[in-house]
Amino acid sequence: MIHALRGKVFKKNPETLEVDVSGVIFQVKITLNAYSILPPVGNECFIPVEMVFGERDIELYGFADENEREMFRCICGVRGIGPRIARNILSSLSLDQFVSSVKRGEVRTLSKIPGVGKKTAERLIFELKDRVAAAEKEEAEPVVFQAVEALVNLGFKRTEAEDTVAQLAGSCSSVEELIRASLRRLARI
Numbered sequence: 003m004i005h006a007l008r009g010k011v012f013k014k015n016p017e018t019l020e021v022d023v024s025g026v027i028f029q030v031k032i033t034l035n036a037y038s039i040l041p042p043v044g045n046e047c048f049i050p051v052e053m054v055f056g057e058r059d060i061e062l063y064g065f066a067d068e069n070e071r072e073m074f075r076c077i078c079g080v081r082g083i084g085p086r087i088a089r090n091i092l093s094s095l096s097l098d099q100f101v102s103s104v105k106r107g108e109v110r111t112l113s114k115i116p117g118v119g120k121k122t123a124e125r126l127i128f129e130l131k132d133r134v135a136a137a138e139k140e141e142a143e144p145v146v147f148q149a150v151e152a153l154v155n156l157g158f159k160r161t162e163a164e165d166t167v168a169q170l171a172g173s174c175s176s177v178e179e180l181i182r183a184s185l186r187r188l189a190r191i
Contacts, residue, residue, distance in 0.1 A: 004028075004062065008048045014040055019064055021047065030064035031085075034093040039066050054078075054085045063089060070097055080129045087117040091126075104130050146171050149180040158188060 009023035016037045019030045041047055049064040050071045065071040077088040094115040103111045104127050112123035153163035166184045174180035
């Protein structure tokens with residue numbers, strides 16, 4: 003899998019980028035956000051990409067940053083939405099605008115995007131609302147979130163893990179310390 007490309011900008015337009023990586027030129031379909039931050043032709047660039055395997059070809063999609071790529075993956079995970087529509091969505095709205103529209107259930111805003119009708123907008127909101135909320139919680143409290151996820155992966159119930167981590171979060175300075183303290187406490191229960 004190709005995770006990112008680093009090379010010289012060979013050609014660019016608002017929809018595609020061609021990157022020369024040691025003499026091999028890759029064509030990447032990009033979002034408008036990625037296009038807006040690309041350097042001029044001939045300069046070095048770094049772009050996170052996602053490989054998408056189609057029936058007849060393999061395509062690379064490029065993004066402004068890791069967060070945009072992660073949202074692309076989430077959008078593509080929605081039933082009936084492929085990479086082309088996902089790219090349209092991320093090109094039509096900034097990441098913050100899209101997240102806000104999903105959280106507020108703004109069907110009208112989303113259905114104005116090319117390729118997204120009312121039913122698709124409703125499906126996007128329905129399927130992504132919880133993921134968006136979880137991602138915001140993860141960003142707001144990364145140490146707590148990571149500790150809870152680690153405990154759940156070790157087999158503890160989510161409610162037990164959340165309660166224990168919440169009680170100990172203020173007294174620990176790192177994720178590792180919080181997990182160790184939580185394991186000690188949970189072992190006593």
